[in-house]
Amino acid sequence: MSTLSERILDAPAGTYVDREVDLAFAHDGTGILAREALREMGVERLAHPERLRLIFDHIVPANTGMAATLQAELREYARTTGVALSDAGGGICHQVLSEGVVRPGTIVAGADSHSCTLGALGAFATGMGATDMAAIWASGATWFRVPETIAVCLSGRLSGAADPKDVALTYAAKLGMEGATYRALEFVGDGVADISMDGRLTLCNMAVETGAKTGLFYADGVTLRHLADHGVAASPQAPEECRYEQEIDIDLSDIVPLVAVPHRVDTVCEAEEVAGTHIDQVFVGTCTNGRYDDLFRFAEIVRGRRVAVRTLVIPASRAVLARAIATGILADIVDAGCMVATPGCGPCLGAHAGVLGEGEVCLSTANRNFKNRMGVGGEIYLSSAVTAAASALAGEIAVPEVA
Amino acid sequence: MQGVGPAICLGRDIDTDQIIAGRYLRTKDRSVWAEHVLEDLDPTLAERVRGAIIVAGRNMGCGSSREQAVVALREAGVVGVVAPSFARIFFRNAINIGLPVIEAPVPPCTDGVRVSFDLDAGWVEVDGKRYPARPLSAKMNAILRAGGLVPYWRSHR
Ligand code: SF4
Numbered sequence: 001m002s003t004l005s006e007r008i009l010d011a012p013a014g015t016y017v018d019r020e021v022d023l024a025f026a027h028d029g030t031g032i033l034a035r036e037a038l039r040e041m042g043v044e045r046l047a048h049p050e051r052l053r054l055i056f057d058h059i060v061p062a063n064t065g066m067a068a069t070l071q072a073e074l075r076e077y078a079r080t081t082g083v084a085l086s087d088a089g090g091g092i093c094h095q096v097l098s099e100g101v102v103r104p105g106t107i108v109a110g111a112d113s114h115s116c117t118l119g120a121l122g123a124f125a126t127g128m129g130a131t132d133m134a135a136i137w138a139s140g141a142t143w144f145r146v147p148e149t150i151a152v153c154l155s156g157r158l159s160g161a162a163d164p165k166d167v168a169l170t171y172a173a174k175l176g177m178e179g180a181t182y183r184a185l186e187f188v189g190d191g192v193a194d195i196s197m198d199g200r201l202t203l204c205n206m207a208v209e210t211g212a213k214t215g216l217f218y219a220d221g222v223t224l225r226h227l228a229d230h231g232v233a234a235s236p237q238a239p240e241e242c243r244y245e246q247e248i249d250i251d252l253s254d255i256v257p258l259v260a261v262p263h264r265v266d267t268v269c270e271a272e273e274v275a276g277t278h279i280d281q282v283f284v285g286t287c288t289n290g291r292y293d294d295l296f297r298f299a300e301i302v303r304g305r306r307v308a309v310r311t312l313v314i315p316a317s318r319a320v321l322a323r324a325i326a327t328g329i330l331a332d333i334v335d336a337g338c339m340v341a342t343p344g345c346g347p348c349l350g351a352h353a354g355v356l357g358e359g360e361v362c363l364s365t366a367n368r369n370f371k372n373r374m375g376v377g378g379e380i381y382l383s384s385a386v387t388a389a390a391s392a393l394a395g396e397i398a399v400p401e402v403a
Numbered sequence: 404m405q406g407v408g409p410a411i412c413l414g415r416d417i418d419t420d421q422i423i424a425g426r427y428l429r430t431k432d433r434s435v436w437a438e439h440v441l442e443d444l445d446p447t448l449a450e451r452v453r454g455a456i457i458v459a460g461r462n463m464g465c466g467s468s469r470e471q472a473v474v475a476l477r478e479a480g481v482v483g484v485v486a487p488s489f490a491r492i493f494f495r496n497a498i499n500i501g502l503p504v505i506e507a508p509v510p511p512c513t514d515g516v517r518v519s520f521d522l523d524a525g526w527v528e529v530d531g532k533r534y535p536a537r538p539l540s541a542k543m544n545a546i547l548r549a550g551g552l553v554p555y556w557r558s559h560r
Binding site for chain 1: 418421425426430443470490491499
């Protein structure tokens with residue numbers, strides 16, 4: 001009887017295996033390094049170009065001549081090798097690949113630490129460096145150590161202003177920044193069925209913040225409906241009795257809005273405890289919380305009102321943006337006084353489009369609040385899009401109220 | 404594989420943003436990364452790590468997958484990195500570029516004490532005290548010995 005990771009990697013926890021990779025991707029940042037490594041390796045032919053993706057998301061559109069030149073080089077590389085490219089504006093790699101590309105039961109490797117996000121679809125998805133990615137592009141395979149698994153057992157239901165992001169912050173606080181190093185997190189229990197695909201992606205996204213190799217959900221009705229919406233047919237995965245190394249229980253009905261305070265993701269408190277904290281910017285977006293559910297919940301709160309602080313909303317993908325336009329919530333967001341930018345990572349990594357100045361404070365829906373991450377001397381608080389909405393209206397950290 | 408040098412001691416949970424900040428990633432010029440390595444932690448470190456062995460606290464290299472972090476350390480002249488535990492992508496990246504990383508139960512130390520390691524014998528010594536190093540998998544060992552994944556690849560194809 002196996003964990004989902006053991007089942008997909010087809011070996012027991014603790015063993016080292018060589019496996020073919022079903023999907024391997026890099027972004028504009030890591031793709032350049034992988035390209036360099038391939039050159040140094042003397043590789044001209046890629047093993048399976050059809051299994052590879054390049055996705056421009058980190059600095060889009062390019063902010064400097066240097067970034068533009070590097071992207072042009074990579075674009076040309078994609079053209080000559082036949083690797084599918086999602087160019088600037090398509091969205092963040094993890095989001096784009098969740099929209100009908102990744103399938104349950106597959107092995108996915110991404111040259112980005114948040115590749116664990118895609119485990120929400122019942123895949124074994126993990127992050128690697130650029131040289132590892134180059135070797136996969138060259139050979140089609142890589143080695144894995146099959147991880148031990150920590151079960152995150154969810155019961156009950158979220159209600160009111162509580163959000164899957166608050167659940168992610170809850171397990172981050174429980175496990176700590178290295179509590180799951182080398183492990184996989186498996187989200188199980190009766191509470192799972194109520195969590196939307198957007199919420200599952202958020203939960204898996206933050207697995208790496210506890211050191212985990214990946215986070216996984218078993219493919220169920222929610223997964224199959226999500227994939228069907230993107231024209232993909234798949235089969236469900238039934239959990240088996242298995243041995244978890246550790247289990248942590250979270251009752252979703254106990255969850256309230258939370259905030260991670262600078263500069264650690266595991267220093268989490270109730271939003272109420274930091275209510276009134278001064279902020280200079282609110283940022284709603286990223287591979288953690290730039291999805292439609294997030295924009296929708298944000299719009300529900302700001303509709304018909306005005307934000308009191310500079311607020312930046314960046315949809316995680318073009319599909320999210322298009323849907324937000326079609327349903328009208330994007331107009332609500334713009335009318336409330338928010339800035340809206342090109343789908344992509346934006347200021348999450350502190351490179352462009354909303355970087356913080358010395359001493360500035362941002363409430364962000366991202367996954368990391370490391371010191372200086374969004375700009376030297378800036379401070380980052382992390383929350384859900386719901387808490388971000390209430391705070392944007394108040395001009396300071398505020399506790400959201402949702403009936 | 405062996406190494407020796409003075410210690411540069413860092414705390415726990417040193418993330419890759421602190422090793423090389425996101426603002427320096429838009430280049431292929433490795434000397435830029437070396438020049439700015441660990442800058443946000445202490446701007447004098449880029450000079451001081453040359454020839455040194457970093458002794459870090461738990462969860463060394465957490466955060467992003469950016470390989471520039473390990474390349475920056477290597478290019479800045481770091482001989483090796485010792486820590487009680489590493490973030491897995493950082494660890495894998497280090498081996499892939501041929502930077503010795505040694506997982507061993509070392510306590511916090513002071514800058515400048517003598518550090519040496521012998522990966523074949525499986526130990527690291529900090530300030531005269533010896534600690535067991537966690538062995539690498541056969542594959543990782545072979546990659547590190549080859550000088551990284553690129554040379555390993557070239558010699559295996
Ligand atoms: S949104 Fe932020 S965390 Fe996510 S992939 Fe982009 S830079 Fe990384």
